[in-house]
Amino acid sequence: MNKSQKHIVIIEDDPVLRELTQMVCVMEGFEVDMFEDGEKGIEYFEKNLASVDLVLLDLFMPVLDGGHVLNWLRKTCQSSVSVVVMTAMVDEETERHMLSAGANKVIKKPLDMKILLTTIQALLNK
Amino acid sequence: MSIVTVISLSMLFEVFNRFDRWIYDEATLAAQFFDSHSPRVLLIEVDTDYEGLSVNNWISLLEQIHKYNPRAIAINILPWNWSRKDINLASDRFPLTIGSTHPELYADFKNIVFSAIPPLDGKVYRQQRRHKFINGKKHSVLESAVYRQIYAEDNAYDENFYINFIGGPGRLPVVSSKRALEGGLVEALVKDKVVLLGVKAPLMMNMQSPLGMMAYANYQAYALDTLLNQNVIQIADLWVIILLVTLLVFVMLLAVLKIPDRYQLLVISGFILSTLVVSYSSLLFFQYWMMTGYLLITEFSILIVLLFLRNRQNHQALQSMALNSAARIESHWLSESFYSSDVHWNHIANMVTQTLSLERTIFLERVENDHRVREIKALNCSLEDVSEMRRDYQRTPYTTAIEQGGALKLKHTYLEASDDEVQYLVPLNFAGNIQGFWAFTIKRDSQLDENKLIDAVEQFATQISELLYHRAEWEKNQQNQQSLVVKLMQMKFEESSYESINRSINFLTHRLSVMDTLMDGLETSAILYDLFGRVVHVNKSMSHMLTDINLIPYSMSAVDLIVKLSGSSMIEARNYLSYLILEQGFINVPVKNDGMKSGYMLMISALKNTDDTDVTDGEIQPFEITGILCELIDMSQIREVYSQKEKIVEHMSGWLRNDLSSILMACDLSQDKRVSVDKRNQLLQIIKNKVTEVCKNFEQVNTIVQQDMTSKLTSQYPVDYIESLQEAIIECHKTHNKSITINPAIPFSSTLVMAAPKELRQVFNAVIGILISDALEGSEIEVKIKCDVKYMEFEFKNHGFGIPQDQLQSYLESHESLDSNEFQSLLLASHQIDNWGGQFEANSEIGEGMRFCFSLKAFQL
Numbered sequence: 001m002n003k004s005q006k007h008i009v010i011i012e013d014d015p016v017l018r019e020l021t022q023m024v025c026v027m028e029g030f031e032v033d034m035f036e037d038g039e040k041g042i043e044y045f046e047k048n049l050a051s052v053d054l055v056l057l058d059l060f061m062p063v064l065d066g067g068h069v070l071n072w073l074r075k076t077c078q079s080s081v082s083v084v085v086m087t088a089m090v091d092e093e094t095e096r097h098m099l100s101a102g103a104n105k106v107i108k109k110p111l112d113m114k115i116l117l118t119t120i121q122a123l124l125n126k
Numbered sequence: 127m128s129i130v131t132v133i134s135l136s137m138l139f140e141v142f143n144r145f146d147r148w149i150y151d152e153a154t155l156a157a158q159f160f161d162s163h164s165p166r167v168l169l170i171e172v173d174t175d176y177e178g179l180s181v182n183n184w185i186s187l188l189e190q191i192h193k194y195n196p197r198a199i200a201i202n203i204l205p206w207n208w209s210r211k212d213i214n215l216a217s218d219r220f221p222l223t224i225g226s227t228h229p230e231l232y233a234d235f236k237n238i239v240f241s242a243i244p245p246l247d248g249k250v251y252r253q254q255r256r257h258k259f260i261n262g263k264k265h266s267v268l269e270s271a272v273y274r275q276i277y278a279e280d281n282a283y284d285e286n287f288y289i290n291f292i293g294g295p296g297r298l299p300v301v302s303s304k305r306a307l308e309g310g311l312v313e314a315l316v317k318d319k320v321v322l323l324g325v326k327a328p329l330m331m332n333m334q335s336p337l338g339m340m341a342y343a344n345y346q347a348y349a350l351d352t353l354l355n356q357n358v359i360q361i362a363d364l365w366v367i368i369l370l371v372t373l374l375v376f377v378m379l380l381a382v383l384k385i386p387d388r389y390q391l392l393v394i395s396g397f398i399l400s401t402l403v404v405s406y407s408s409l410l411f412f413q414y415w416m417m418t419g420y421l422l423i424t425e426f427s428i429l430i431v432l433l434f435l436r437n438r439q440n441h442q443a444l445q446s447m448a449l450n451s452a453a454r455i456e457s458h459w460l461s462e463s464f465y466s467s468d469v470h471w472n473h474i475a476n477m478v479t480q481t482l483s484l485e486r487t488i489f490l491e492r493v494e495n496d497h498r499v500r501e502i503k504a505l506n507c508s509l510e511d512v513s514e515m516r517r518d519y520q521r522t523p524y525t526t527a528i529e530q531g532g533a534l535k536l537k538h539t540y541l542e543a544s545d546d547e548v549q550y551l552v553p554l555n556f557a558g559n560i561q562g563f564w565a566f567t568i569k570r571d572s573q574l575d576e577n578k579l580i581d582a583v584e585q586f587a588t589q590i591s592e593l594l595y596h597r598a599e600w601e602k603n604q605q606n607q608q609s610l611v612v613k614l615m616q617m618k619f620e621e622s623s624y625e626s627i628n629r630s631i632n633f634l635t636h637r638l639s640v641m642d643t644l645m646d647g648l649e650t651s652a653i654l655y656d657l658f659g660r661v662v663h664v665n666k667s668m669s670h671m672l673t674d675i676n677l678i679p680y681s682m683s684a685v686d687l688i689v690k691l692s693g694s695s696m697i698e699a700r701n702y703l704s705y706l707i708l709e710q711g712f713i714n715v716p717v718k719n720d721g722m723k724s725g726y727m728l729m730i731s732a733l734k735n736t737d738d739t740d741v742t743d744g745e746i747q748p749f750e751i752t753g754i755l756c757e758l759i760d761m762s763q764i765r766e767v768y769s770q771k772e773k774i775v776e777h778m779s780g781w782l783r784n785d786l787s788s789i790l791m792a793c794d795l796s797q798d799k800r801v802s803v804d805k806r807n808q809l810l811q812i813i814k815n816k817v818t819e820v821c822k823n824f825e826q827v828n829t830i831v832q833q834d835m836t837s838k839l840t841s842q843y844p845v846d847y848i849e850s851l852q853e854a855i856i857e858c859h860k861t862h863n864k865s866i867t868i869n870p871a872i873p874f875s876s877t878l879v880m881a882a883p884k885e886l887r888q889v890f891n892a893v894i895g896i897l898i899s900d901a902l903e904g905s906e907i908e909v910k911i912k913c914d915v916k917y918m919e920f921e922f923k924n925h926g927f928g929i930p931q932d933q934l935q936s937y938l939e940s941h942e943s944l945d946s947n948e949f950q951s952l953l954l955a956s957h958q959i960d961n962w963g964g965q966f967e968a969n970s971e972i973g974e975g976m977r978f979c980f981s982l983k984a985f986q987l
C-alpha cells in the first residue's frame with residue numbers, strides 16, 4: 001500500500017492533541033489535514049470529500065460536535081470514508097450510539113499511539 | 127372624735143342588728159312548717175261590725191265558750207259597748223281577763239289589764255312586753271296577766287320576750303265569733319285552752335311580724351301561746367356572742383394559716399354553712415337564737431379581709447417578681463458601652479449605606495417634650511441639609527410616613543441632594559411608639575429592585591428602632607441618676623411599676639415576635655417541644671407541611687410526631703427521645719410518610735441550657751435540656767448540590783482524559799527514533815505544559831467543588847443545563863395542558879454553564895411557559911443548543927399567535943411589575959441572564975409566533 005496516497009483528516013478542538021496526532025500520522029506517511037471544529041471540517045469535506053480516506057473525529061467539540069459531522073458524512077458519502085471517533089466519554093452507550101451512527105471505530109481517550117496507528121492501518125487496509 | 131366613734135359604732139352595731147333580725151325572720155319563716163308543740167290558745171276573731179254582737183251576744187259568746195271548760199278566757203280589748211255594769215256582770219260569771227289601752231281608768235277592776243298596742247311604724251315586731259308603767263303604776267300586759275291567772279305566778283322571762291312564731295300562721299286554731307255564736311265550737315277546740323277573744327276594731331290595725339302582716343289579735347295569741355308553752359325564743363347573751371365571735375376569729379385564722387391557699391375559700395364557706403345549720407337547728411329544737419347575723423358578718427368580714435390580704439400579698443409578690451424580671455431583662459439590653467459611644471452608630475450607618483448602596487443616610491431621633499428631630503448619625507449629609515421648616519415631626523413628611531407605616535418615597539426635596547437621587551423617609555417605630563426617623567437617598571438609575579430595597583429597609587428599620595428605643599431608655603436612666611434636687615426641680619419622679627413592667631412586656635412581646643419571625647424564616651420546617659414533649663412553637667413551614675398530610679401540630683406530642691413522620695414504633699420513638707435527653711445528642715430519621723414527597727430527613731435534637739453554672743462534672747442532667755427541636759430537612763436540595771458536583775467531576779474526567787491523550791502521545795512520540803532531538807525537546811515541553819495545565823485545572827475544580835452551592839451569595843457556578851431544561855419541559859407540560867412537542871437536540875459538547883440550578887430552571891420555565899401558551903395546538907417548539915468556545919447559546923422558537931414586537935420589547939424593558947405573570951417571569955429571567963453575564967434576545971411576530979435566544983457562559987477549564 002502506498003501510504004503517501006492515503007489522506008487523513010483530523011477534527012479535534014484541542015490544538016496540542018491535534019498537532020500531536022498530525023505528527024504521528026505524518027511520520028507514518030499519511031497526508032493529513034486538520035480542523036478545530038466540525039463546522040470547518042464539513043466546509044472542507046464539501047469540496048474535497050472524494051480525496052479523503054479516513055477521518056479522525058473528536059466527539060466533544062464546540063460549534064459543531066463530532067456527532068453532527070458523523071451524521072453529515074454518512075448522509076453524504078455512505079461508507080466510502082472510514083471514521084474513527086475519539087472520545088473521552090467512557091460509557092458504552094455513547095460507543096454504541098456512535099457505531100450505530102456509522103463510526104467504523106470508537107477509540108477512548110487517552111489515546112495510545114500504537115492503538116491509534118493499528119486502527120488507522122486496519123481501516124485503510126480493508 | 128369619741129362622738130364620731132360612738133356614732134360609727136352605733137351605726138355599725140345597728141347594721142349588725144338589722145342583719146341579725148333579717149336572718150332571724152328568714153329562719154322563722156323557713157320554720158313555719160315545723161310543728162314542735164301543740165297550741166294552748168284558741169283565738170276567736172270578734173268582728174265588731176257584726177250586727178248581733180251586742181252585750182247580750184257577748185254574754186252568749188262567753189257562755190258558749192265557758193260550757194266547754196276553757197282554762198281561761200281573755201278579751202284583747204274592752205268592747206266599746208260594755209258599761210262598767212256589763213264588766214261586773216261578765217267578770218262575775220266567767221274567769222275573764224280583759225285588755226285595755228287605759229287600764230288606769232278601770233283601777234277598781236282587777237281583771238282589766240293593759241293591752242299593749244304597738245305604734246303603727248311599719249317595723250317588724252318580734253317581741254312582747256310583760257308590764258307597762260302608767261302614771262307610775264305597774265300594769266301587767268294581757269298575756270302575762272293570763273299566765274299569772276293560770277299558773278298563779280309571774281313568768282320568769284325578760285321584760286321583753288321573743289314570741290315563738292315557729293310553726294307558722296296555721297299553728298294556732300282560729301274561729302270566727304259568728305261561727306262560735308252559731309254553735310260552731312266543739313269541746314276539743316276549747317277544753318283546757320285559753321280562749322282569746324280578739325276584737326277586730328279599727329284601732330287594731332294589722333302589723334308586721336316575722337310571718338308577715340297579721341292582725342294584732344293574732345300577734346297577741348302567739349305571744350300568749352309562747353308564754354303558756356314556755357317556749358320563749360332565747361337570745362344569746364352579749365358575752366356569749368363576744369365569746370363565739372372571738373372563738374370563730376381564732377379558729378378561722380388558725381385554719382387559714384394551716385390550710386393551703388386553695389382550700390381556704392372552701393373552709394370559710396364550710397364555716398358559714400355550719401353556722402347557718404347550727405343556728406337553724408338551735409332555733410328549731412332549743413328555741414335559742416345564736417345571733418347568727420353577728421356570726422355571719424364576722425365570718426364574711428374574715429373572708430373579705432383574707433381575700434384582700436391574699437390579693438395584696440399576691441399582688442406584691444407579682445409586682446416584686448415582675449420588677450425583678452424587668453430589671454433582669456433591662457440588664458440584658460442596656461449595655462452602657464453601646465449607647466455611650468458614637469462608634470456603633472458609625473458602624474450602623476456605614477453598614478446600611480454599603481449594604482443597600484445608599485448615597486446619603488441620616489438617623490434622627492425624637493426630642494422628648496418637643497416636636498423637633500435631632501441627628502444621631504449621618505453619612506454624606508447632616509441635619510443642616512434638612513431645612514428648618516422640615517424638622518418638625520408633627521408635620522409632613524413625617525406624619526405621612528407614620529400614616530403609611532413604612533418607607534415613604536418622597537416627592538418633594540427633603541435632604542439637599544443632587545437631582546439624580548431618590549429620597550426616602552422611614553419612621554422608626556418600636557412597641558407602638560415612634561422613636562425617630564431614617565432618611566436616605568439612592569441613585570435614580572440604581573439597579574436595585576425597589577420592592578426588595580423597601581423590604582430590606584423595613585427589616586433594618588425594625589432593628590434600628592429597637593436600638594433607638596434602648597438608647598432613649600439609657601438616656602432616661604442617665605437622667606434619673608441626677609440628684610434628687612434636680613429631679614424635683616424638673617418635676618421628674620420615679621416611673622411607676624406599671625410603666626416599668628409595661629416596658630418590659632413590650633420588649634418581650636417584640637422579642638417574641640422577632641423569635642417567631644426567625645422561626646418562620648428558618649430554611650427548614652421546625653417544631654419545638656418542651657422537655658415533656660408538648661409543643662412550644664411551630665414555624666409556618668412545618669405547620670403547612672403537617673396540615674398538608676392531615677396532622678395537627680398542637681394536638682401531637684413529640685413521640686406522636688416521630689411515629690407519624692418516620693413510621694417508627696411507639697417504643698422506638700420513645701427510645702429516640704430518651705437517647706436525646708440523656709445523651710444530649712441528635713438523631714436523623716428518614717421521613718416515611720405517604721403524603722410527603724421523598725427526600726426529607728427528620729432531624730431531632732436536644733436543646734441544652736447554655737447556663738453552665740449548674741453542670742456538674744460535665745454531665746448533662748435531664749432538666750438541663752430545655753427543649754426538643756424537630757426539623758424536616760429537605761435532602762433533595764443537598765442531593766441536587768451533590769449531583770451538580772458529580773457532574774463537574776464527570777466533566778473533569780473528560781478533560782483529564784483529553785489532556786492525558788496529549789501527554790501520552792507526546793511520550794510515545796518522544797520515544798520514536800524517527801523524531802529529531804529538537805522535536806523531542808518540543809515534545810517534552812508539551813508534556814511539561816500539559817502537566818502544569820492539568821494541575822491548574824485540578825485546583826480550579828477543587829475550588830469549585832468546595833464552594834457552598836446552596837449559599838445565596840454564590841450566584842453562579844458550573845451547572846449542567848440538561849437536567850434543568852428537562853425538568854422545566856416536564857413542569858411546563860404539566861402546567862399548560864396543550865399538545866405541544868418539545869425535542870431539544872443536545873449537542874456533544876460540554877453541558878456546563880455558569881448559572882444556578884434553581885434559577886436556571888426558572889429561566890427555562892419562563893421561556894418555555896410563554897412559548898407553550900402562545901403556540902398553536904399540536905405544533906412543535908424548536909430548541910436549538912449551540913456551544914461556542916465561551917458561550918452556550920439556546921434558541922427556543924414556536925409556531926404560534928405571537929404579539930407585536932414593540933409590545934414584547936416594552937415588557938422586557940419595564941422597570942415596574944407587570945400584570946401578566948408569564949411576562950413578569952420572562953422579565954425576571956432576562957434580568958437573571960444579564961446577571962450571569964449572558965445575553966437575552968426576544969422576537970415576536972403576529973401570526974408567526976415567538977423566538978427567544980439567550981446565551982450563557984460555558985464553563986471551560
